Amino acid sequence: MYVDVAVDFSDKDRLRRYTYSVPSNLSVVPGDLLWVPFGYRPIQAIALSVSDSTETENVRPIDSVVPDGPFISEHLLRVAEWIADYYRTNIFRACVAMLPPGANRQLHIWVSKNPDAQEPVVLLSGSSDPTERASVLAELPPNRRVRRDRLVRKIGRPRERYLNALVRDGVVIEESIWNRPGANAIFKSHIVLVDDGQSVAEIVADYTKRHTHRRSELIHHLAAANEPVPRAELSRIFGPHIVKAVIDDGNVKIERVRVDRDPLADYSVQDTIIHDLTPEQQSAVESISQSIQSDSADEQNRKFLLFGVTGSGKTEVYLRAAERCIEVGRRAIVMVPEIAMTPQTLQRFASRFPGQIALQHSGLTLGQRFDQWHRIKNGDYKVVIGSRSSIFAPVDDLGLVVIDEEHEWTFKQSDRAPRYHARDVAERLCRESGATLILGSATPELVTYRRSSAVVNGHGIGRLTLSQRINQAVPVKDATDAASNSGAGFAAAKIVDMRLELYDAHREMLSRPLLDALRDNVDGGGKSILFINRRGSASFVQCMSCGTIRSCPNCQTPLTLHRNPRRGASNRLLCHYCSYSVGVERGCRECGGNGIARRATGTEGVEEAVRKFFPETPVLRWDSDTARNAAEHTKLLDEFQDKGNHILIGTQMVAKGLDIPAVSLVGVVSADIGLAIPSFRSVERTFQLLAQVTGRAGRADTPGLAIIQTFQPEHYAIVAAARQDYEQFYAIEIEKRRQYSLPPFAHYVRLMYSASENDDSQMEARSVRRRIEEYLQTNPKISVEVAGPSPAYPARLKGRYRWQLLLKGVNPPQVLDWVPLGRGWTVDVDPIEMI
Numbered sequence: 001m002y003v004d005v006a007v008d009f010s011d012k013d014r015l016r017r018y019t020y021s022v023p024s025n026l027s028v029v030p031g032d033l034l035w036v037p038f039g040y041r042p043i044q045a046i047a048l049s050v051s052d053s054t055e056t057e058n059v060r061p062i063d064s065v066v067p068d069g070p071f072i073s074e075h076l077l078r079v080a081e082w083i084a085d086y087y088r089t090n091i092f093r094a095c096v097a098m099l100p101p102g103a104n105r106q107l108h109i110w111v112s113k114n115p116d117a118q119e120p121v122v123l124l125s126g127s128s129d130p131t132e133r134a135s136v137l138a139e140l141p142p143n144r145r146v147r148r149d150r151l152v153r154k155i156g157r158p159r160e161r162y163l164n165a166l167v168r169d170g171v172v173i174e175e176s177i178w179n180r181p182g183a184n185a186i187f188k189s190h191i192v193l194v195d196d197g198q199s200v201a202e203i204v205a206d207y208t209k210r211h212t213h214r215r216s217e218l219i220h221h222l223a224a225a226n227e228p229v230p231r232a233e234l235s236r237i238f239g240p241h242i243v244k245a246v247i248d249d250g251n252v253k254i255e256r257v258r259v260d261r262d263p264l265a266d267y268s269v270q271d272t273i274i275h276d277l278t279p280e281q282q283s284a285v286e287s288i289s290q291s292i293q294s295d296s297a298d299e300q301n302r303k304f305l306l307f308g309v310t311g312s313g314k315t316e317v318y319l320r321a322a323e324r325c326i327e328v329g330r331r332a333i334v335m336v337p338e339i340a341m342t343p344q345t346l347q348r349f350a351s352r353f354p355g356q357i358a359l360q361h362s363g364l365t366l367g368q369r370f371d372q373w374h375r376i377k378n379g380d381y382k383v384v385i386g387s388r389s390s391i392f393a394p395v396d397d398l399g400l401v402v403i404d405e406e407h408e409w410t411f412k413q414s415d416r417a418p419r420y421h422a423r424d425v426a427e428r429l430c431r432e433s434g435a436t437l438i439l440g441s442a443t444p445e446l447v448t449y450r451r452s453s454a455v456v457n458g459h460g461i462g463r464l465t466l467s468q469r470i471n472q473a474v475p476v477k478d479a480t481d482a483a484s485n486s487g488a489g490f491a492a493a494k495i496v497d498m499r500l501e502l503y504d505a506h507r508e509m510l511s512r513p514l515l516d517a518l519r520d521n522v523d524g525g526g527k528s529i530l531f532i533n534r535r536g537s538a539s540f541v542q543c544m545s546c547g548t549i550r551s552c553p554n555c556q557t558p559l560t561l562h563r564n565p566r567r568g569a570s571n572r573l574l575c576h577y578c579s580y581s582v583g584v585e586r587g588c589r590e591c592g593g594n595g596i597a598r599r600a601t602g603t604e605g606v607e608e609a610v611r612k613f614f615p616e617t618p619v620l621r622w623d624s625d626t627a628r629n630a631a632e633h634t635k636l637l638d639e640f641q642d643k644g645n646h647i648l649i650g651t652q653m654v655a656k657g658l659d660i661p662a663v664s665l666v667g668v669v670s671a672d673i674g675l676a677i678p679s680f681r682s683v684e685r686t687f688q689l690l691a692q693v694t695g696r697a698g699r700a701d702t703p704g705l706a707i708i709q710t711f712q713p714e715h716y717a718i719v720a721a722a723r724q725d726y727e728q729f730y731a732i733e734i735e736k737r738r739q740y741s742l743p744p745f746a747h748y749v750r751l752m753y754s755a756s757e758n759d760d761s762q763m764e765a766r767s768v769r770r771r772i773e774e775y776l777q778t779n780p781k782i783s784v785e786v787a788g789p790s791p792a793y794p795a796r797l798k799g800r801y802r803w804q805l806l807l808k809g810v811n812p813p814q815v816l817d818w819v820p821l822g823r824g825w826t827v828d829v830d831p832i833e834m835i
Contacts (some may be wrong), residue, residue: 002054003028003062005045006091007038008104013082015525017048019056026062030077031070031111033103035063041176044104046075046095053536055176063331064243067414072378073396075432082428088813088827091420098392101369110162110175112145113137129162136162137171145175149255153800155430156756157824183370187392188226190257191243194250199696199803203251219251224834228255259376261368263359269350276315289324291436292399293612296442300431301462305406305438305452310695314440315345317466318350318402321438326353326382330399331437333384333503335391337408338653339363343634345404346385352717354384361384363631387414388422391429398435401426406439406448407688409681412832417827423448437461442695443688443726445742446734452687491666491697491704493722497713509601509609514667514707518610519537521705526664530610530649533673534602552580557794560602564673606669608647614647622650655694664704666697671710671718678793678835680742683717687729688723741808743830749807749816752792753824758801763790764824771819772805784809792834806834 020036022028032047037060045062047070067345070768072080076098083094096104136155140146152160166172193200200223207216215283218238222229231254234243246252277285281778284306291302309316322332336345339361350357358372358381361831377394384393388411391401403411403423423439430437439448439461452463496511506512521528543549550559552575559573561584571584601609603623609618620640627633633653640648641662648654674686690708697704710718720729755761765788772786785808792802807815813829821827 001028001055002051002059003034003047004049005034005036005047005062006095007036007045008043008092010037014084014088016090018043018045019054019059021059021061022050023061026065027605028062030074033066033067033069033071033099036060037063044092045656046072046080046092046443047078048081048091050811054087067668068374069517071100071103071394075396075429076392076394078432079425079429083420083425086828087418087420087829088816090317097389098394100183100373103666108177109148110145110173110177111140111148111151111172113140113142113165114170114173114295115771118746129165132159132162133166133171137166142171143501148174154756154772156760158757158760173696183366185374186259186261186367187256189231190255191222191231191234191247192255193222193227194253199680200252212245214238214470215246215249218242218246222252224724228257230623231557232255241246251569253459254390254732261365263364263368263372263479264350264357264803267346267350269347269354274352275316277320278313278466278468278470280466281313281317281320281467284466285320285324286318286363287462287464288321288436288438292321292324302436302498303427303461304436304438305444305448305461306466307444307449307452307726308440308442309469310442310692311464311469312442313470314404314442314466317464318404318438318440319348319400321400321436322349322353322383323489325399325436326356330397331379331382331384331395332400332402333390333393333395333398333426334402335388335411335426336385336387337405339387339633343637344553349383349385349403357384357391358384360384362387362389366427391422398429400436400438401430402438402440404440405692407441407443407445409685409832412830413830414828417826419826419831422816423831424830442724443691446684446730446737448728449726450734450744472673491664491694491706493694493706493708493724495718495722496707496709498711510605510613510667511707511709514709515613517615517665517707518647518703522614522647524664527640528647528665528667529654529663529693530606530647530667530668530669531600531651531654531689532603532606532649533689534670535653543591547695553581554796554799587621598611603649604650605608610647610649617645617647618646619649622653624651643712654693664737666693666694666704666706668693668706668708668710673714675712675715675717679833680737681832683765684733687717687733690718692725694721694723703744707759746808747810747812747829748834749812750828751805751807751821751833752802752826752828753796753804754802754826755824756800758796761801761803762789764822765805767826768819768821769805772807772815775815775819782814783810784812784815787802 002019003022004017004019007018018036018038020034028034028047028050030047030049034045034047035042036045037181040047042063050098077095080091080094080098084091085087087094137157139151139155148163149629151163155163163172169175200219203219204216207213207219217233221234221237231243247254284304288304290306294301306314306317307319310767312393316335322334325332332773334345334349346357346359358376360369360372360376373394375381379396384390384395386393398497402428406423409766413420413422429435441448444452448461452461468497494513496513497509501507501511508515510518518528550573551557552559554575557575559580560570563571573584574581602627603621607619607621620636622636622640627636640646668690671686671690674682674689676682678686693709697706706722708718708722711806712718715733717729720726720732737743751765753764755764769786769789776782776784776786786805787808788805789803792804795802807813813827816827
């Protein structure tokens with residue numbers, strides 16, 4: 001028997017397979033995780049296919065098969081091959097996210113100074129380049145080893161030859177060490193009665209005769225439990241010496257039982273009232289249900305955009321669709337863009353499907369993710385809820401995939417390969433598994449909405465519209481200075497021109513209309529949300545004398561001021577890219593001036609201002625500084641929903657899917673922040689954030705109010721967001737995209753190269769640009785344009801300089817088939833940002 005595998009090894013041919021033989025004492029099926037010999041060392045591999053013969057000569061046998069497989073179903077293997085092809089990575093790397101957490105192990109090379117070698121000065125003195133070798137040697141700590149790849153990144157790829165010379169001369173030692181498994185199953189000792197024909201009454205009678213009453217009580221406890229009981233629990237109740245004595249008597253035995261690290265073990269589910277569906281909801285549920293139970297091979301009939309305004313009840317449609325999916329014997333995956341959204345989504349689904357919910361997101365511990373993965377694989381759960389990576393959950397009988405808030409950029413992985421978009425992967429997964437796909441949003445991405453308007457290049461999706469809020473009976477009485485809404489049930493929206501505020505000598509960050517509305521809302525017992533998409537106390541600090549802005553030495557970006565007067569912590573300047581931190585100095589390092597000004601306030605600055613105006617009102621701040629995991633998100637959200645007047649200040653977390661009926665006022669502190677970002681998506685993202693956050697108000701039976709502060713009150717994105725008018729925004733923005741050949745009218749590939757020296761990075765980018773141009777000149781039929789090279793943003797990240805190229809056209813990745821890239825390049829197909 002022979003097996004074709006994908007190996008954990010970078011190769012120019014990303015789809016290349018390697019063939020190995022299978023020893024007669026081993027059994028292999030597609031999806032197994034293997035150890036195979038590769039060169040002089042063993043590496044991990046994924047079994048892709050198995051056959052009885054091969055044309056490959058000199059085939060080597062595999063070393064071993066990792067137990068408990070196969071880990072990847074065949075339909076997921078097909079998805080992995082598509083990911084590798086489309087996103088320009090190797091198949092094994094595409095499979096990594098589908099493996100159990102911690103299963104992927106790598107062989108790393110570690111280097112350290114040789115303590116037994118002669119004095120380095122003596123060894124280096126006879127070399128041709130002693131200065132360069134000495135500088136590399138100086139990067140190694142005296143009594144500690146470091147990973148070779150990290151050292152090479154630090155010293156730069158061109159200087160790696162000096163490290164190789166040090167290894168050859170024996171000054172530096174190399175060691176190959178496997179990293180330890182990231183997670184394993186946990187087994188604990190349990191006690192169970194021995195089934196040897198002797199009854200419980202007989203055992204108890206024997207202990208009674210011997211006056212060992214505690215032993216008889218332990219036997220009664222085990223008999224009542226009717227299942228194995230943890231030894232630790234029995235030791236706590238009866239004492240360890242009693243437990244040991246009963247074991248020695250032979251009346252009980254020890255069993256090793258696997259313990260599940262269930263993140264929902266202590267989760268309390270609140271019953272929710274199931275409301276009748278609105279006519280629009282009912283129509284949407286019927287269309288989705290027909291798709292789920294249909295055997296039609298037409299995949300276009302299994303993809304839907306659920307285009308529902310904020311507060312229209314999209315989640316109830318998801319719940320009914322999941323119910324139908326479970327009724328026909330299949331399972332569902334429900335994806336949310338942020339961990340912050342998980343608590344409310346979890347509560348709704350857990351109340352409807354008690355004991356049938358699995359979680360998959362980065363907020364869980366590695367052990368919890370490991371146990372949840374295996375229980376999903378075993379079919380213990382009907383619904384999987386998670387963030388981006390949950391699309392790879394091992395659900396074999398998949399019937400439904402829901403992507404809530406499908407427009408969110410967090411569904412795109414951009415920091416490591418494969419740089420996939422979960423929405424596109426979900427669409428491919430549904431094609432391979434025959435599942436139904438629902439993309440839900442009040443502000444869908446332009447690409448998605450365009451595809452729902454008509455079949456685009458043969459890839460259309462159905463559109464299901466929820467045009468009315470659940471509380472539609474409450475009309476909005478629009479004031480003369482408020483933007484009119486398209487229908488009743490929305491919060492009235494008022495745009496405040498901050499230029500007029502400055503003209504009237506009001507220089508506070510909170511305008512007079514917003515302050516008045518906050519006072520009225522606090523007096524009326526309502527809850528308020530203030531939104532500013534920037535954290536920290538100030539985005540940068542600047543010297544008033546020389547104009548110098550304090551920047552990160554690693555990333556060349558302005559440092560953000562963070563301060564927390566409530567906790568008495570000292571002020572810090574923090575880099576949001578590499579976490580570099582330094583204390584705030586009173587004077588300027590450049591000129592010695594003492595006039596240091598804070599610029600561009602963030603959530604902390606807004607919090608300070610609100611506490612000044614409302615000292616008696618509870619104020620909460622919700623950003624990544626105050627809530628770093630799911631538990632902290634839940635705690636903060638529960639505190640905000642408690643009785644009492646609260647003002648919640650937050651970043652985009654407060655704009656994503658929160659359903660809090662008590663919120664009657666939303667204030668956007670600065671609507672212009674997003675418009676200043678040099679990205680073609682900045683206008684779309686600004687509209688989405690403003691429309692989403694203003695949609696948090698007015699969900700109860702009383703009207704709400706949204707106040708948007710801006711210096712650009714006439715901008716079409718701000719006006720459309722205030723009116724909750726997606727169609728108006730879409731009509732203007734899609735024409736601009738068409739005019740400038742931007743997505744969805746063109747595809748882009750972003751190529752980035754990083755190096756420790758700026759000149760090295762720029763020269764490599766220019767070299768690749770030249771090779772691409774030469775190829776395009778000899779192949780004029782290929783319609784691809786090249787832009788760059790240009791510095792990326794930030795130009796220096798974590799100590800490395802970055803230059804980029806942009807390929808634009810109908811199918812720009814095809815160029816890379818003929819112009820291969822060297823080490824150090826990253827390829828991002830369909831990038832979210834191009835700066």
